[in-house]
Amino acid sequence: MHLPAVDGTHHAALESWVESANASDTDFPVQNLALGVFRRRGSTSLPAIGAAIGDKIFDLRACFDMGLLDVLPPAARLSCTGWSLNNLMGAGREIAAALRRRISELLRADSALRPEAALVKMKDAEMLLPAEIGDYTDFYASVHHAANVGRMFRPDNPLLPNYKYLPVAYHGRASSVVAGGAPVRRPSGQIQAGGEAPVYEPSRMLDYESEVGMFIGRGNALGTPVPIVRAEEHLFGFCLLNDWSARDIQAWEYQPLGPFLAKNFATSISPWVVTADAMAPFRAPLERTTADPAQLPYLQSDWNDASGAFSIAIEVWLRTARMRSDGISAQRLSRGNFESMFWSPAQMIAHHASGGCNLRSGDLLGSGTISGPGEQSRGCLMELTERGTKPVQLASSEQRSFLEDGDEVILRGYCERPGFRRIGFGECRGIVEPSSTL
Amino acid sequence: MHLPAVDGTHHAALESWVESANASDTDFPVQNLALGVFRRRGSTSLPAIGAAIGDKIFDLRACFDMGLLDVLPPAARLSCTGWSLNNLMGAGREIAAALRRRISELLRADSALRPEAALVKMKDAEMLLPAEIGDYTDFYASVHHAANVGRMFRPDNPLLPNYKYLPVAYHGRASSVVAGGAPVRRPSGQIQAGGEAPVYEPSRMLDYESEVGMFIGRGNALGTPVPIVRAEEHLFGFCLLNDWSARDIQAWEYQPLGPFLAKNFATSISPWVVTADAMAPFRAPLERTTADPAQLPYLQSDWNDASGAFSIAIEVWLRTARMRSDGISAQRLSRGNFESMFWSPAQMIAHHASGGCNLRSGDLLGSGTISGPGEQSRGCLMELTERGTKPVQLASSEQRSFLEDGDEVILRGYCERPGFRRIGFGECRGIVEPSSTL
Numbered sequence: 001m002h003l004p005a006v007d008g009t010h011h012a013a014l015e016s017w018v019e020s021a022n023a024s025d026t027d028f029p030v031q032n033l034a035l036g037v038f039r040r041r042g043s044t045s046l047p048a049i050g051a052a053i054g055d056k057i058f059d060l061r062a063c064f065d066m067g068l069l070d071v072l073p074p075a076a077r078l079s080c081t082g083w084s085l086n087n088l089m090g091a092g093r094e095i096a097a098a099l100r101r102r103i104s105e106l107l108r109a110d111s112a113l114r115p116e117a118a119l120v121k122m123k124d125a126e127m128l129l130p131a132e133i134g135d136y137t138d139f140y141a142s143v144h145h146a147a148n149v150g151r152m153f154r155p156d157n158p159l160l161p162n163y164k165y166l167p168v169a170y171h172g173r174a175s176s177v178v179a180g181g182a183p184v185r186r187p188s189g190q191i192q193a194g195g196e197a198p199v200y201e202p203s204r205m206l207d208y209e210s211e212v213g214m215f216i217g218r219g220n221a222l223g224t225p226v227p228i229v230r231a232e233e234h235l236f237g238f239c240l241l242n243d244w245s246a247r248d249i250q251a252w253e254y255q256p257l258g259p260f261l262a263k264n265f266a267t268s269i270s271p272w273v274v275t276a277d278a279m280a281p282f283r284a285p286l287e288r289t290t291a292d293p294a295q296l297p298y299l300q301s302d303w304n305d306a307s308g309a310f311s312i313a314i315e316v317w318l319r320t321a322r323m324r325s326d327g328i329s330a331q332r333l334s335r336g337n338f339e340s341m342f343w344s345p346a347q348m349i350a351h352h353a354s355g356g357c358n359l360r361s362g363d364l365l366g367s368g369t370i371s372g373p374g375e376q377s378r379g380c381l382m383e384l385t386e387r388g389t390k391p392v393q394l395a396s397s398e399q400r401s402f403l404e405d406g407d408e409v410i411l412r413g414y415c416e417r418p419g420f421r422r423i424g425f426g427e428c429r430g431i432v433e434p435s436s437t438l
Numbered sequence: 439m440h441l442p443a444v445d446g447t448h449h450a451a452l453e454s455w456v457e458s459a460n461a462s463d464t465d466f467p468v469q470n471l472a473l474g475v476f477r478r479r480g481s482t483s484l485p486a487i488g489a490a491i492g493d494k495i496f497d498l499r500a501c502f503d504m505g506l507l508d509v510l511p512p513a514a515r516l517s518c519t520g521w522s523l524n525n526l527m528g529a530g531r532e533i534a535a536a537l538r539r540r541i542s543e544l545l546r547a548d549s550a551l552r553p554e555a556a557l558v559k560m561k562d563a564e565m566l567l568p569a570e571i572g573d574y575t576d577f578y579a580s581v582h583h584a585a586n587v588g589r590m591f592r593p594d595n596p597l598l599p600n601y602k603y604l605p606v607a608y609h610g611r612a613s614s615v616v617a618g619g620a621p622v623r624r625p626s627g628q629i630q631a632g633g634e635a636p637v638y639e640p641s642r643m644l645d646y647e648s649e650v651g652m653f654i655g656r657g658n659a660l661g662t663p664v665p666i667v668r669a670e671e672h673l674f675g676f677c678l679l680n681d682w683s684a685r686d687i688q689a690w691e692y693q694p695l696g697p698f699l700a701k702n703f704a705t706s707i708s709p710w711v712v713t714a715d716a717m718a719p720f721r722a723p724l725e726r727t728t729a730d731p732a733q734l735p736y737l738q739s740d741w742n743d744a745s746g747a748f749s750i751a752i753e754v755w756l757r758t759a760r761m762r763s764d765g766i767s768a769q770r771l772s773r774g775n776f777e778s779m780f781w782s783p784a785q786m787i788a789h790h791a792s793g794g795c796n797l798r799s800g801d802l803l804g805s806g807t808i809s810g811p812g813e814q815s816r817g818c819l820m821e822l823t824e825r826g827t828k829p830v831q832l833a834s835s836e837q838r839s840f841l842e843d844g845d846e847v848i849l850r851g852y853c854e855r856p857g858f859r860r861i862g863f864g865e866c867r868g869i870v871e872p873s874s875t876l
Binding site for chain 2: 134135140160162165166168169170171172173174175176178185187188189190197198199200203222223224225227246249252253254255256257258259260261262264265266293294296297298350351352354355356357358359360363433436437438
């Protein structure tokens with residue numbers, strides 16, 4: 001496989017006839033064309049697939065109905081008529097690329113057509129999950145995160161022996177993946193509160209984890225591994241992902257089979273999917289040193305170390321209930337980058353399928369908490385506050401060791417590179433609601 | 439909630455006009471009425487829902503077409519027209535019970551009607567997965583299994599501190615759940631073979647795990663726990679489950695987040711679902727002693743300790759390629775019982791939802807390996823051969839520490855109680871195929 005190349009759709013000079021897409025601070029210039037599923041607010045209309053453009057949504061079903069997609073192969077245009085991106089994801093990278101080129105043509109300033117009737121204001125739309133997620137897998141691919149967390153438990157030996165040989169992962173819960181914006185109810189669960197027996201109480205150590213999510217495009221058959229050189233053919237695109245975690249529930253339950261109720265009460269994702277094609281200009285080398293062990297052959301390719309990673313800055317912002325009522329804006333807690341991962345998306349996919357596990361279109365992979373080497377790049381409160389011992393100070397004179405009810409966590413992500421237009425991921429938001437106990 | 443009572447559908451004296459259902463050794467007498475999804479072999483007909491009766495399938499869509507279900511509420515009869523049991527599962531226990539009573543009426547020897555046109559021979563049908571499985575969760579509910587495995591790693595302290603306080607579980611892989619009969623490809627994966635670095639090779643320690651599977655009926659909303667007294671309203675029925683496991687892959691990968699590739703290459707389930715209503719006569723007390731700690735209130739009910747469990751004998755049979763070619767029949771390796779679990783299905787459901795996780799109709803819960811106190815009741819080779827150190831001797835003069843290519847594993851399950859008709863689960867079969875490496 002050749003990595004998808006930078007092409008005409010990425011040119012920095014391109015502008016759109018949709019004015020808001022030309023603003024310097026928009027996440028959605030015509031170079032991005034992130035895809036999602038939306039429904040017009042307050043209407044009875046069915047969900048539809050759209051492309052983000054400035055502060056508008058380009059309704060692709062309306063485009064289909066207007067005949068604007070007739071130049072495309074049937075698989076490309078028919079995939080725009082459904083209520084989820086699964087069909088487009090399953091059609092493969094070439095079909096997705098053909099659709100991208102057509103949307104780009106239609107939205108560029110030099111387009112002969114200006115189908116304004118297909119535009120919907122983002123503020124008039126409710127965003128839904130972009131795909132039916134069959135399975136959700138969460139990786140642990142940031143070596144900095146793994147080392148920071150490991151150091152709390154094993155100061156002399158923070159990384160386990162397998163960490164640099166395989167991308168550690170576990171199966172998450174697909175049913176509780178929600179589109180950003182949905183409130184997140186604090187879980188109750190068993191907690192060791194000092195007595196001999198645990199208690200069942202609302203979690204006192206609720207945390208976020210800032211991650212990148214990856215959607216599987218074409219699937220693989222059960223029993224058929226995916227060679228790493230072809231792994232990116234199965235990668236459709238990226239979103240932001242908040243893997244909400246209850247640290248006290250996790251500490252008590254996780255031995256020996258891993259996290260369960262500590263994570264399955266909610267996972268929020270940003271509703272816009274930035275396609276792998278849109279990411280072509282933002283590839284990056286992997287975070288490896290010559291001291292790290294050689295990769296096993298099934299995790300190696302001639303391009304993986306040099307450009308298997310993707311540069312996505314990811315920021316965590318917090319706004320408490322008091323900050324909202326006092327009119328104080330959200331405060332940034334950290335900024336990390338997806339390029340500082342030890343494992344690439346291609347390696348995660350190749351490893352996931354290496355025993356024959358079948359990945360299906362619409363499956364979601366989380367990267368694991370994205371933390372970098374610096375203190376300001378720690379992607380969860382557990383790391384940032386060193387297990388709650390060094391609370392974060394907020395502009396509202398409040399402080400936080402872990403999340404309180406009413407706190408809103410906002411993830412933001414974007415890609416920048418000299419010579420290219422900045423593209424963004426929009427936001428992944430969630431407000432913590434009080435627990436409902438039994 | 440009152441536990442479903444034994445009623446007229448369970449009477450031991452009932453016979454069917456389908457002769458084979460009256461044989462003493464059938465798994466599917468008219469007292470069972472297990473449900474499944476089948477397709478007529480070699481035809482282009484769509485899948486349909488059926489009830490098992492002797493060596494036949496009672497085609498419920500045919501019954502619907504013939505007007506035989508018209509006496510039922512719409513939710514009950516319409517749920518018989520689909521290609522999976524999900525709608526029936528979601529309709530709730532009362533609807534399922536109404537359907538059961540109607541099928542019983544139609545199949546009993548005293549039925550005024552004998553709709554033979556709705557019968558399909560089992561040998562003319564291919565069984566499919568009974569439901570679309572959104573999420574698959576695997577528990578670890580046999581205290582004997584947990585202790586046997588724990589003892590291999592921690593001789594002095596086999597059970598971890600949380601074991602008797604909460605039903606330990608992890609999220610499994612839904613995509614690789616297959617209907618029994620499908621071949622199972624030996625996975626390749628990273629194995630620690632003695633060198634400093636692991637190798638990527640076919641697993642040398644492939645194992646089965648004999649379990650009971652439970653299907654979720656009515657779901658619960660995200661953020662809304664399920665009180666234990668109502669938990670069985672969400673339990674639709676039972677099947678047999680083989681949680682194939684690669685022990686060498688598991689040993690290397692599972693720290694700190696639990697099993698991943700060691701389990702996600704295949705999980706086989708028996709295609710017939712024995713409904714919770716059919717199980718009413720076979721309730722049993724939980725495996726608890728007064729020395730065990732008190733349960734937290736959200737896991738307690740007035741009936742759980744005395745009758746929260748279900749008595750299901752589960753046997754593991756093995757037939758190697760040589761046994762097949764020499765005409766030697768399958769050999770029984772073990773027999774355990776689901777009643778020897780430390781946690782009841784109601785407790786598993788209540789715990790699963792206790793932090794707000796939403797269970798959906800068609801979700802699958804595995805019990806975890808079912809092992810009893812005796813050596814002959816150990817439900818996996820890891821326990822039975824003590825990690826391969828005491829190989830099993832076979833009638834073919836072969837021996838097995840772990841599974842070899844060509845081995846067929848057959849799970850069989852049944853319920854017996856004096857005064858009631860024996861009912862069975864059919865079989866869950868799988869033959870091991872050679873690995874495909876990268």
